[in-house]
Amino acid sequence: MKFTMESRLPCDPALMWEQVADTGTFRLVSAPLMVFRSRDHGGLPRQWVVGETYALSMWLLGCIPLGGHWITIATIDRSARRFSTAERGALIKGWNHTMQVKSDGRDGALFRDDLVVRSGIMTPLIFAGAYLFFLYRHWRMGKLIRDGRLFVEDERS
Template structure:
């Protein structure tokens, strides 16, 4: 009986480690020369994946499409999305929530920074609803084939900031749960 209890608590602790943790904080940012009230959303979890494989994947639009699946479908504009994100480039996509509900008009992603040494990516994003959607991805190697993964997003959408942030919180938790599938199935989106 004691062994069963230890096994149960061990499995529960493992499940809790992989469960995304989300924190929303009120912040003030500058938008078009004015101080405005925004939100900072931070979602983090541990992923059972080596940092090199995770880093290769996170630099691909194919990974974004996979982790968003089930909540958002992206339809790229123009020539589509590249095989890998490129610093200094701006990409436009139309988003459909649950695959069919138009959301935010054209969403633009400007890739501001990709730091291979520190495993971070920063983008400045915006659309009709979310005037500011600045996204920062950070990864840290925890050893033993595990990483700490964090999405940090600054969100401003005027009166809609709270609603957009609530949606974003669910979306990023969904994304990090989908990252667990990437790890479990050893998926590699750099090959696609």
């Protein structure tokens, strides 16, 4: 199952791209709904790296364990401000995710998520959860930008 979600954000597209490519932003916009903790020695690097696989623990609301989650960075295209991942986890057999940042033609950014989810018989349930999670991420990203907080946090663990 697949979906696309796009949000107009009140920030410079180049600055937004730098945030999307930052592992701290991933964690910041996911929390507190979903909390991801690195299982790798040394934690996550500051920027995602093509070809690398990152082992994470996934927690609903920071306290309900949902098992391991692995993110492999498939592509990063800086000129198109787009990158894609191939992910899997305890509950997820396949999660192919592409994020892109573009200009909105005015003074803001368009942030786009494309997601394809495969989890066998669990696909409809995982898909529904993913859709709600992405709604939350888009809402949280906009709120953090409007509150001037998106570019502050830099926790790595």
